[in-house]
Amino acid sequence: MLKCRDIVNTADQLLDGDMDRRQLLATKMHLLLCRHCRRYVRQLRALLCAIPFMHKKASDTEVSKVMEHIHSHRGNHP
Numbered sequence: 180m181l182k183c184r185d186i187v188n189t190a191d192q193l194l195d196g197d198m199d200r201r202q203l204l205a206t207k208m209h210l211l212l213c214r215h216c217r218r219y220v221r222q223l224r225a226l227l228c229a230i231p232f233m234h235k236k237a238s239d240t241e242v243s244k245v246m247e248h249i250h251s252h253r254g255n256h257p
């Protein structure tokens with residue numbers, strides 16, 4: 180069984196579709212059981228979707244604010 184830390188560490192691979200089937204299945208299984216990780220993956224996905232549009236508009240301050248948010252979330256994760 181994967182741990183929450185494993186999900187956090189591989190979440191970007193998951194969103195990139197860069198995972199083999201076994202890993203994907205284990206991740207999905209964990210997400211079914213763990214609402215913390217579900218929320219984390221959802222937030223990360225929303226963020227990744229937003230970034231391409233932000234590139235032209237976002238200031239450095241806005242970007243670092245977002246990064247801070249991610250890091251603080253990672254820090255709080257069990």
Ligand SMILES: [Zn+2]
Nearest residue numbers: 183213215216
């Ligand atoms: Zn979890």
